[in-house]
Amino acid sequence: MNVDADGQYSLFNSDDMRVLQGQVGKAAMDDGFHLFVADLKADKGDTFTLSKISRLRAIKAMQDGLSVSERGKQTGILSLSYQGEDKARIEKLLSDIAQNYFMQNVKRDAAEAEKSLAFLQGHLPGVKAELTTAENKLNKFRQENDSVDLSMEAKASLDTMLSVEKQLNELTFKESELAQKFTKEHPAYLSLLDKRKTLLGEKKRVEAQTQKLPKTQREVLRLRRDVEVNQAIYVQLLNKVQELNIMKASTVGNVRIIDDAQTYESPVKPKKPLIAVIATLLGGMIGVGVVLLKAAFNRGIENPDDVEAIGLPVYASVPLSSMQQDIEKKRQKKEIRTASESLLASVNPADLSIEALRGLRTSLHFAMMESANNVLMFSGPSPGIGKSFVSANMAGVLAKSGQRVLVIDSDMRKGFLHHQFSLKADQGLSDCLAGKSEREAVIHHQVLENLDVLTRGQVPPNPSELLMHPRFKALLEWASEQYDIVIIDTPPILAVTDAAIVGAHAGTTLLVGRFGENL
Numbered sequence: 001m002n003v004d005a006d007g008q009y010s011l012f013n014s015d016d017m018r019v020l021q022g023q024v025g026k027a028a029m030d031d032g033f034h035l036f037v038a039d040l041k042a043d044k045g046d047t048f049t050l051s052k053i054s055r056l057r058a059i060k061a062m063q064d065g066l067s068v069s070e071r072g073k074q075t076g077i078l079s080l081s082y083q084g085e086d087k088a089r090i091e092k093l094l095s096d097i098a099q100n101y102f103m104q105n106v107k108r109d110a111a112e113a114e115k116s117l118a119f120l121q122g123h124l125p126g127v128k129a130e131l132t133t134a135e136n137k138l139n140k141f142r143q144e145n146d147s148v149d150l151s152m153e154a155k156a157s158l159d160t161m162l163s164v165e166k167q168l169n170e171l172t173f174k175e176s177e178l179a180q181k182f183t184k185e186h187p188a189y190l191s192l193l194d195k196r197k198t199l200l201g202e203k204k205r206v207e208a209q210t211q212k213l214p215k216t217q218r219e220v221l222r223l224r225r226d227v228e229v230n231q232a233i234y235v236q237l238l239n240k241v242q243e244l245n246i247m248k249a250s251t252v253g254n255v256r257i258i259d260d261a262q263t264y265e266s267p268v269k270p271k272k273p274l275i276a277v278i279a280t281l282l283g284g285m286i287g288v289g290v291v292l293l294k295a296a297f298n299r300g301i302e303n304p305d306d307v308e309a310i311g312l313p314v315y316a317s318v319p320l321s322s323m324q325q326d327i328e329k330k331r332q333k334k335e336i337r338t339a340s341e342s343l344l345a346s347v348n349p350a351d352l353s354i355e356a357l358r359g360l361r362t363s364l365h366f367a368m369m370e371s372a373n374n375v376l377m378f379s380g381p382s383p384g385i386g387k388s389f390v391s392a393n394m395a396g397v398l399a400k401s402g403q404r405v406l407v408i409d410s411d412m413r414k415g416f417l418h419h420q421f422s423l424k425a426d427q428g429l430s431d432c433l434a435g436k437s438e439r440e441a442v443i444h445h446q447v448l449e450n451l452d453v454l455t456r457g458q459v460p461p462n463p464s465e466l467l468m469h470p471r472f473k474a475l476l477e478w479a480s481e482q483y484d485i486v487i488i489d490t491p492p493i494l495a496v497t498d499a500a501i502v503g504a505h506a507g508t509t510l511l512v513g514r515f516g517e518n519l
Contacts (some may be wrong), residue, residue: 001044001047001048001049002045002046002047003040003043003046003047003048004044005044005132007022007023007024007040008022008023008024009023009024009027009029009037009040010019011035012052012237013035015144015222015322016177016504018431019031019033020033020035020364021188022035022037023052024037024038024039024040025037025038027037031079031454036268040151045179045256061388062093064254065082066080066082066085066097067080067081067082067083067494068080068425069081077223080094080097080098080261082330083269083430085470087263090263091261091262091263092261092495093261094261095260095261098261099257102257109470110428110479116176116177116240122239123237124234124238127230127233127237128232128234130230130434131231131233131234134226134227135227137226139199141353149321149380150419160202160387160398161307163202164199164202164231165203165232165233166236168196168199168200169233170201170236171192171195171196171199171237173240175189176194178192193220193422197406203420205498210344215493239409242353243327246367247290252320268436290427290458291516300514301513301515301516302515304317308423312401312462312511313358315364315367315510316356316357316360316363317356317358318353318356318357318360318386318390320351320353320354321344321351321352321353323344323347323348323351324351324353324389325342327341327342327344327347331419333423336422337420337422337494339422339423339448339451341422341449342421342422343393343396344393344396344398345357345390345392345393345397345400346396346448349400353393354393354397355392356418357394358392358397359398360394361394361398361401362398364376364508366398367508368386368485368507371507371508372507373476373480373505374480374483374486374507375476375479375480375486375488375505375506375507375508376486376487376489376506376507376508376510377487377488377490377502377503377506377508377509377510378390378391378393378394378486378487378488378510378512379490379491379492379493379499379502379503379510379511380492380493380512380513380514381492381493381494381513382415382492382494382495382517383492383495384517385512385513385514385517386418386512386514387489387490387492387512388409388415388417388419388420388489389420390489390512391407391417391487391488392407392417392420392421392422392489393420394487395451395487396448396451397409398484398487399449399450399451400449400450401446402450403484403485404452404482404483404484405450405451405452405483405484405485405486405487406431406443406452406453406454406479406482406483406485406486406487407451407452407453407454407487407488407489408454408479408486408489409429409453409454409456409489410429410456410467410488410490410491410498410502411456411461411489411491412429412430412456412457412460412463412466412498412500413459413463413491413496413498414491415455415456415489415491417453417455417456417489418453418455418456418502421444421447421448422445423447423455424455425455425456425457425458426444426457426458427455427457427458428442428455428456428457428458429442429454429455429456429457430456430457430458430459430460431457431458431474432457432471432475433466433467433469433471433472434460434466435471439454439475439478442454442457448514452483463496463498464497464498464501467501467502468499468501473505474506476505488506490502490503493511
């Protein structure tokens, strides 16, 4: 719908064809389209999107938001509430529902009187015609017989007959009312039938008495009886019609609207404090549940005793360092450029992780006395368990103690030991073993005091074959003579065979396991 000037608007279909043009405050109809816009707050050229919903869908939408409840038990007081965003629309909607319910109740109570009224109004013309015919017959007979008068006996019979006919007519009306409520076996209906039977018997007795009168008087009596009976029926019908009209007009029903629809000043939904409390409780419950679920499915090592139980000695337990996590974040942002800023052993020598590595250094001092050489290999069962962290910082701890240390990254597949020292891996072990570069050219000297590093180099297509080449054995023999200790960081032992090849040349092998991850 597009807004035109001076309260005018135009309605277009989905094909951008104008199907209706109207004015605000007036109903517009054209080509099967009907639209009434009561108020429009928009500028010229503004566009609105109108959508039509079916009657059943509109009723369903109203029922979803409407709530009806009884205030108290068997009080008969109904409370209506509706939740929505438009206060004015909700007030109008609830007021219309209450008024419609009230009017339907009044119409339902007046329906019985209306049906009876329609029945009587349909019979009035026929009764009036019968009355006119009876009066004409009586007048004609009197004119022909010079106005014959009735005797006292005949008048008494006529009065009795009229009384009986009147009572029979009343029973007819009453029977029509009872037939709408009860069956013919109901006591009230049976009583009415007995009374009708008695009146019919009285009517036959009076008719038998009138047979003893002279013929002329009998005829006059019959004609006057017809006139009187029809007149009584007609008057009774008129009175009944007036009574029903008064009853219909005065019907008020048994429903009363106590209070008009009103809206709250503050929103009833959403209840933000309650939602916050429930969200906090649910968050806590879900968090506890997730932790318990992870603990139930986690089969990793959580205690050094589990390792010693299978016959492997535990030399150290290295705790997780929050400082190392900060260093990793800075390294990702490329804020670290030197090894002294990248290695935890240099950044924070007093860290608990470094203290644990110092304890490992002391244990290795005695453990390596009986080793075949001074080559120390770090490996582990799976990636991401901290082999490179332990290798680099162990080298830093040993270098600070005055020992000359060489760190070799033998993971020529995905090794990233060079990141621990903020170095590049353009040339390294793979180039040396392939014969492309001399070992002295690829070793990074004095990365830290007493610490040299040999990175992995370019990723080769055959890392296992390079490690089995005699050049690797010669490299280790040379490094063992030139350095006090040689540390080798290897790939995961369960993933590839590289660690097993390197282990054949190492005098001491240490396995790194991570809490909660390794079995």
